[in-house]
Every structure is written in structure tokens, then in C-alpha cells.
Amino acid sequence: MNVSLRSRLRAGDPEAFRELFQELAQAVHRHAMRATNDWSTAEEIVSLTFLEVWRLREKLDPNDDSVRPWVYGIATNLLRNRGRAMRRHKDAMERVPALDTVPDFSDEVAERLDADHRLAAVKAAVARLRKNQRDVFLLCVWSDLSYSEAADALGIAVGTVRSRLARARKRLHQLTEEELKKQRGTAEPPVVREQIRGDRPTAVRSTQETVR
Amino acid sequence: MNAFPQRGEETERQAMADQFPATATHGLSSARTALLEEHLMREITRTDAAPVTGAPRRPRWAMVAVPVALAAVATTMVLNVTGSTTPAAPSSVALSPVVKVLPASAQGTSELMQQVAAATGNGKRLTVRADQYIYVKSEVGFSRQIHERTMDGPIKLDAVHERQVWLPEDPTRPGLIREGGQDEKLGGGTAQVSIDGGAPTTPGADNTTYAQLAALPTDPDVLLKKIYAITEGRAPGRDAAAFDWVGETIGEAIVPPKVEAAIWLAAGKIPGVEVVHNAVDAAGRHGDALAFESLNERTEYIFDKTTHTYLGERSYLVKDSKAGKAGQLTGISAVLGRGVADKIGEVPSDGKA
Numbered sequence: 001m002n003v004s005l006r007s008r009l010r011a012g013d014p015e016a017f018r019e020l021f022q023e024l025a026q027a028v029h030r031h032a033m034r035a036t037n038d039w040s041t042a043e044e045i046v047s048l049t050f051l052e053v054w055r056l057r058e059k060l061d062p063n064d065d066s067v068r069p070w071v072y073g074i075a076t077n078l079l080r081n082r083g084r085a086m087r088r089h090k091d092a093m094e095r096v097p098a099l100d101t102v103p104d105f106s107d108e109v110a111e112r113l114d115a116d117h118r119l120a121a122v123k124a125a126v127a128r129l130r131k132n133q134r135d136v137f138l139l140c141v142w143s144d145l146s147y148s149e150a151a152d153a154l155g156i157a158v159g160t161v162r163s164r165l166a167r168a169r170k171r172l173h174q175l176t177e178e179e180l181k182k183q184r185g186t187a188e189p190p191v192v193r194e195q196i197r198g199d200r201p202t203a204v205r206s207t208q209e210t211v212r
Numbered sequence: 213m214n215a216f217p218q219r220g221e222e223t224e225r226q227a228m229a230d231q232f233p234a235t236a237t238h239g240l241s242s243a244r245t246a247l248l249e250e251h252l253m254r255e256i257t258r259t260d261a262a263p264v265t266g267a268p269r270r271p272r273w274a275m276v277a278v279p280v281a282l283a284a285v286a287t288t289m290v291l292n293v294t295g296s297t298t299p300a301a302p303s304s305v306a307l308s309p310v311v312k313v314l315p316a317s318a319q320g321t322s323e324l325m326q327q328v329a330a331a332t333g334n335g336k337r338l339t340v341r342a343d344q345y346i347y348v349k350s351e352v353g354f355s356r357q358i359h360e361r362t363m364d365g366p367i368k369l370d371a372v373h374e375r376q377v378w379l380p381e382d383p384t385r386p387g388l389i390r391e392g393g394q395d396e397k398l399g400g401g402t403a404q405v406s407i408d409g410g411a412p413t414t415p416g417a418d419n420t421t422y423a424q425l426a427a428l429p430t431d432p433d434v435l436l437k438k439i440y441a442i443t444e445g446r447a448p449g450r451d452a453a454a455f456d457w458v459g460e461t462i463g464e465a466i467v468p469p470k471v472e473a474a475i476w477l478a479a480g481k482i483p484g485v486e487v488v489h490n491a492v493d494a495a496g497r498h499g500d501a502l503a504f505e506s507l508n509e510r511t512e513y514i515f516d517k518t519t520h521t522y523l524g525e526r527s528y529l530v531k532d533s534k535a536g537k538a539g540q541l542t543g544i545s546a547v548l549g550r551g552v553a554d555k556i557g558e559v560p561s562d563g564k565a
Binding site for chain 1: 221222224225228229231232233234235237239240244245247248249251252253254255256257354441444445446456460543
């Protein structure tokens with residue numbers, strides 16, 4: 001992103017806002033979708049994120065950095081708690097053009113997923129991560145933010161990003177393995193995948209965190 | 213910090229992405245993206261006052277959910293659970309949109325919170341079964357921007373109105389908000405086929421449950437650490453986020469007395485908290501408050517002067533700004549009753565807090 005986008009946004013230029021939306025709306029939706037597994041919530045997060053971007057634009061630091069981490073930071077806050085933002089932007093949210101139907105889900109994607117137990121297991125495992133670890137994982141791995149961008153987005157130190165990600169990785173190994181075991185219990189043909197090596201037995205199931 | 217972390221880091225992130233691949237998601241269709249873009253552009257460039265009466269109110273969940281059978285909203289329901297204090301009827305609350313910015317002082321915070329903790333810690337412990345609902349009735353008013361072009365421009369407080377919530381103890385079930393004569397379902401609705409073909413999910417209300425609160429530490433210092441951990445990274449800052457968490461957690465929930473006592477003691481330890489005497493909640497009840505200021509907004513949690521129980525909260529601007537004058541209210545509430553309901557829509561008769 002360029003120097004002028006940030007400063008134009010800070011100055012309240014609607015076209016800068018439009019550019020930012022065009023650049024990031026889809027990505028924020030994917031991010032929210034992976035965090036919530038709920039299509040309409042993800043769309044709501046997109047709208048709220050950009051309404052908050054506009055509201056908070058003057059709080060952007062006047063430097064030349066990319067605005068992207070800041071936008072992801074807002075989205076992450078909203079994924080944790082969107083109550084206040086919903087109240088703040090009540091009118092604007094009520095005016096969001098209605099969806100006539102739930103969008104058309106592609107069958108091929110469904111089939112592909114059914115065929116791939118690993119994807120399903122990873123998805124379930126990520127949902128069970130602790131929130132702090134999940135935030136870092138989603139940002140750094142699935143949304144491709146650098147450690148320092150994720151640190152900016154979350155307002156934490158880069159070292160904290162690293163250590164959380166390391167813990168998330170360790171935990172994901174365990175959880176993915178657990179999820180695959182669960183599947184084998186139910187699915188007909190046992191799927192053996194060589195690349196997943198459970199590095200430790202999991203005797204006790206972790207306390208589950210709810211997906212937000 | 214390593215000055216050149218990029219290479220190793222990218223390899224690391226890539227390796228994780230390979231090991232833990234993301235399911236493809238459709239994301240927004242380009243048509244929908246364009247529609248949202250136009251909508252947001254309209255919203256941020258609005259210059260007129262928000263046409264409050266113009267747009268029909270439509271619960272946002274109605275967008276995808278099967279319309280809730282709108283039970284005729286019973287206006288006859290009467291609940292008086294506040295004991296000695298009888299709240300004024302909503303319409304008769306003479307609410308000034310601008311309140312006096314009272315002096316606040318860091319002195320006496322821990323004494324106030326000790327009193328509050330002593331009063332709440334001995335309260336009756338309710339039990340909430342997994343198939344039940346937490347019911348909270350309150351009076352609320354929230355602010356909104358008048359000129360949405362700026363979004364941080366002048367704000368106006370909604371008329372204070374009644375709000376009732378039914379929050380499922382099982383957060384995967386739907387809940388209900390009944391506010392201003394309208395029902396809004398929380399979560400639930402149609403079983404949605406998830407976008408990427410996973411198991412159909414029925415989103416729950418996703419509220420904090422009694423069981424989750426009961427699991428919190430009752431040592432205030434340990435709890436405060438936990439609160440910081442829960443709110444880490446939230447705007448607008450560490451202490452402000454912790455203080456907000458307290459209000460959002462206590463406001464619409466049933467909290468085990470010992471945990472509530474610990475929450476208040478922990479709140480009293482957040483750096484920057486102050487005491488404001490003679491604050492007023494949305495029902496016109498006066499009391500002492502624990503307050504915190506952030507970004508020119510002071511938020512107060514108000515307690516009854518004699519019983520020291522939580523009444524409600526209010527927030528307002530501290531100094532004149534683009535958003536309004538000093539004392540301009542940005543939000544106000546009063547909790548009138550709490551109880552445990554067996555069903556959504558049922559008003560518990562024993563709903564004493």
C-alpha cells in the first residue's frame with residue numbers, strides 16, 4: 001500500500017476508503033469466515049470493520065506503513081466482541097442491502113471437502129485453539145500477515161506473536177490428530193495420512209473453547 | 213527483534229500453511245462486494261441526519277434466518293424485582309442528554325469496591341441449568357452519530373427504552389433480545405449449510421454463560437490477570453479494555469456471588485479507576501460509581517448508595533469535542549431484574565438479582 005492511501009484516509013477522502021475496501025473486503029471476509037464458519041456473520045464483520053475504519057481513521061498514526069495490519073486489527077477486535085460496534089452503527093447496519101437468499105454454495109467445494117478429511121480436521125482443530133493462539137494463527141498463516149504486521153494488528157510484541165504461533169502449532173498437531181481419530185471412528189474407510197504424525201498421545205481432551 | 217526476520221519467518225509461516233491448510237472459502241461474490249461497497253460509500257458520505265423513522269426496522273438476522281414468528285409483544289408484562297427502589301416508567305424518565313461532569317477521584321476506589329464486594333458476595337446463588345435461559349430486563353439508551361459523514365461528529369442519545377434478553381445457558385442455542393417492541397433473535401435461525409460444505413451449523417447466541425462465569429477465579433488478583441489475558445489486544449488499550457470487560461460481563465448475565473465480588477474487587481485494581489459520587493442510572497436511581505476515562509469518554513458503573521448492589525452504567529463525554537459538549541451522554545442503562553427462565557419469552561417470577 002502506498003503513502004498517500006494512509007494520509008488520504010486520515011484526511012477523510014472517501015475515495016481512499018473505497019480503494020481500501022476494494023483491496024481488502026474479500027480478504028477480511030475470508031478471514032472472518034475462517035474465524036466464525038458463518039457466512040452472514042462474516043459479512044457483518046466486513047461491514048462493521050469498514051465502518052470502524054472510517055470512524056477511527058484519524059486515529060491512524062501518521063506514518064507511511066501499510067494500513068492492512070490496522071484493518072485486520074479492527075476485524076480481530078470485532079470478531080471477539082462486536083456488541084458495541086453493532087450498537088454504534090445500528091442505523092448503517094440496518095440499511096445494509098438485504099440478501100434475498102443464502103448464497104449459492106458450490107457443490108464441488110462440498111465434495112472436495114468431504115473427500116479431504118485432513119481439511120476438515122484442521123478446521124475443527126483451529127476452532128478449538130485458544131483465542132489468543134487462534135488470532136495469531138489466522139493472521140499469520142491463513143491471512144498471510146508477517147509477524148510484525150500481526151503484532152501491529154493485535155497490539156502485542158513481535159516476540160509474543162512468535163511464541164503464540166509456536167504454541168498454536170504444537171497444539172494444532174495434537175488437535176488435528178484428535179480430530180482425525182474422531183473421524184476414523186465415524187467414517188467408513190480409514191484415511192491414513194503419512195504426513196500427520198501424532199507426536200504425542202492425547203489421553204485427555206482439552207477444554208473446548210467456543211468458536212467465535 | 214531480529215533485523216532481518218523475513219526469510220526465516222516466511223518459510224516458517226509457509227510450512228505451517230502447508231501442514232494446516234485452510235479450506236477454500238468463497239468469500240464475497242463480486243456482485244455482493246460491489247453492493248456492499250456502494251452501501252458503505254453511501255453511509256460514510258451521508259450528510260443528512262439519519263432518517264430514523266424512514267427506514268423500516270428490520271432485525272439483521274432476518275437477512276438469512278427464517279423469520280421468527282413474531283409473538284405479539286406482551287406489553288402487559290410487569291416485573292418488579294428491584295425491591296425497595298421502584299424505577300420510574302420509561303416514558304417518564306426525564307433524561308437530560310447532557311449531564312454534569314462530576315468530579316472523579318482515585319481516592320476511595322478500593323473502599324467502595326470492598327463495600328460492593330461485601331454486598332454482592334453474600335447474595336443468593338442461583339443455579340442455571342444447561343437448558344435454561346438467563347433473563348435480564350433493563351432500561352437502555354445508546355448514542356448514535358447524527359451526521360454520519362464524519363462518524364465522529366455530533367452524537368445523539370436514543371430515547372431510553374426497555375430491553376429484555378433471554379440468553380441461553382447453552383451458547384449453541386439461540387437467544388432473544390426484545391427491545392423497543394421488537395424481537396431480535398440471537399443466533400439460531402435456519403440451520404445454515406456452511407459455505408465450504410462442512411457440517412451445517414446453527415449459530416448459537418454465543419453469550420457468556422453462567423457456567424463460564426462460575427469457572428472464573430475468585431481471587432481478585434488472579435482474576436485481574438485473567439481479565440487482561442481475555443481482553444489482550446482489544447482497543448482502545450489494556451486498562452480500558454479490562455474495564456469494559458467488567459461492564460459487558462456483569463451487565464446482562466447472572467454471576468455467581470463470589471465471582472461477582474471478585475470481579476468488582478479486580479475492577480477496583482485497574483489502574484486509572486476513580487470514584488464518582490451521585491451518578492444516576494437510566495431509571496433515575498442515584499448511587500456511587502466506579503469510573504474510567506478513555507478517549508474523552510467516561511464510563512461509570514453505578515451502585516446503590518445503601519445496598520451497594522450494581523444498578524447500571526452510564527457514559528458521557530468529559531470535554532467538549534466534535535462529538536458533543538462535555539457531559540453529553542453516550543450511553544446509559546439500568547438493570548431492573550434478573551432471573552432464570554425455562555423458555556425464551558418467559559418472564560421468571562423469581563427474577564430477583
